[in-house]
Amino acid sequence: MISKYILKITLIVTTIICLQGTAIANEFTKKIDHLLLEKFQPNATGAVFLVAKDGVPIYRKAFGKANIELDVDMKANNVFQMGSMTKQFTALSILILHEQKKLDVNDNIAKYLPNYPNGENITLHHLLTHTSGIKDFTKMKTLWAVAKKDLSPQELVDFFKNEPVDFNPGEKFKYNNSGYALLGHIVEIASGETYEDFVEKQIFKKLNMKDSRYANDREVIKNRAYGYHNKGQYTNRVMVSLSIPYSSGSLMSTVDDMLTWQQAIDKHLLVKQSTVEMAFSKYRLNNGEPISYGYGWHLKDLNGVPTREHGGSIFGFKSMGVYIPSQNLYVIGLTNCDCNSPTQITRNIAALFIENS
Template sequence: MKLHIFMGLVTFLVSIPSMANMTDENKQKLDTYLTILDKYNKAMLSVAIYHEDQLTYSHTIGKLDVKKNIPLQADSRFRIGSLTKSFTAVLVMKAVEQGKLSLTQHLADYFPQFPRGKDISLEQLLAHTSGLYNFTDAPEYLSSMTQPTSQDALFAKMASYPLDFEPGTKTRYSNTNYVLLGLILEKAYGVTYGELLARQITKPFGLEHTYVGKKINTEKGEALSFKFNEYWEPSPETDMSIPLGAGAIVSTANDINYFYQQLFKNKIVTKASLKMMKPNNTHIGKGLMSFSFHEKTFLGHNGSIDGFNAIAGYYNEDKMSFVVLSNATNTPFNDILTAVLSAYFNKNFDIPDFTLKPIDLQADQLTAFTGKYQSRMIPRDIQIFVQNDKLYAQPSGRSSFSLQAYPGDEFRFDSAGIIIRFNRISDTQREVKGFTLFEGDGQFDFTRM
């Protein structure tokens, strides 16, 4: 998961002084930012930031249940999706330490009927190098995800797809890997995944609000998820018999922070096991991913399921961890993450103005903005063109995307949090000379070629 999904490498060009804690001014600014998201129905979420074992910042906005008008609290439980994989990987590494599993074992040792199981090691499942097709990408998945599914039926479905590539030759993220690891853990210990999670992690470390989810029960503090269509409406609810070790855990922002703080202190698995979990030549490791904010590299994981989004990260130099759990978003999740990290690391971020309304421009008006633009800050040109009476932008080597017009020569690609603000020569000379591109906390000037 990358915080800058459009420009990528520019995150490494800016230096930010490291600091161990947020300033009061930045806490207040982040409070304001989140309050505005709440006011304009842009998100419902829980944020928590820790420095070592101490809570540095916490804020919740929105509803646990919109219909019943139940607000979210700091201890509200969210489905965390693929963030579950960090827990599953830890359980596997603990099983290796306890002599229950070996990473050199093969899928066929536990499921001999699985096609090519003799060629796929447990280590390859952990590292997403197995070649197994991601069953949640299948076209029919959306029509079946809300229905209870037996393990036999789930197993048969995962086994029915051909390999994406030969095991060990590539890295490609697949939920299939971690569903199978969850099932293997159950075979190795003779207990359910949920029981093993409680025995090995949540009870020893006091994670009282972390467990394998069932049907959402708001009376137990479990949040529903929502999508926005003029108003918040419930999202479909995945039956938790399906994601298992790939995405079935429910937790809180505080519990996940504590989990990561203890993990990186080598309190949950050994130092050697933790080292094996970390990414090497790719950003995908064994239950951990790496992502960057400016020159800082975090280890953690992200997740999404239904209308939930989640991300957790740990920055070793500051012993800092952060967690954002959302049950509804109507604005780019990436923007929220950027604001949270900018507030902690004393980097400026903008408070969005959601009062601006999009406008319609005629094709001849859009033509004034067309052309090829270049920047000294980024080694990538951008072509601006009109197609079907809409303005489009296409960075060199990438796909084009449509832009929505706003007042003041501003255009936006909302799903990626990108704003392009065109610059004219002067008030009297109206020819467009360039634009400034805003993405997250980045700002990049382009001139017309």
């Protein structure tokens, strides 16, 4: 009799807890909807957002249009160009090779590119942390002269390697796409494979990220979201050769695959924990000043809580992902207009959970 009573009470308590959990989840959904519906209109370019707690999606919605001309609604499984979120994959590719002893992050780049100016004083670590001082090729006025040309990695490196440096290696932090282009080329030299093939085999296939790939404007890509600009009115994005952003910004993915990626990083599925921790260490300049960038991730905080995050911007697209290790919370937003950055709103969504934790 007592056991039946205890069982009944347990069922009642469990039901109340479940109802409370559902109510809390519904409240979060309403708050997130409110933020996103204000920013993304049904008949305009759109976005996909995903929020995951402990690896499980608790919010996953699409907004706006994947293709304005054909009046195609955005879907949650649409494929976007991610821009600089590519740097996470380039950094992990370097760490995979580091763990395989095919290179070392403390190697100087002259070991792989003997004719690179001052290469004996610039290390892979400098490239990974944006502290090399190399000129960012995306800031060069002559970029448009090659923007539509299909360059080999060596030709891309040759395009910027003789530019005056901004500072000596390790003196400052300055976000730099050239460094990550060099890293992609070094991945190729150390592995004997193209950067595209290396990332496909060593990351995408191993993690079953079926909707992730090196971007291509010629091939038919299922569920592709089309990119746009808006300077007073919508226009199709400017087309550039994807050999130019290369390993600093040429990958495509979905919010679901990016959650798979985040979980793989967290569970050390590609490299061991001690190797992954190299990506999330806060490094210092030559003078001892700390920087807030590891290897492929910004290491910041949100309302005093440490985060790992990175955004991306490439013609027609913007992206942002925020991971809060202490809560195992991942928020990612992908948009198909470079007029509509998801950066702040992604951080605002993450902040909602911090405020209620």
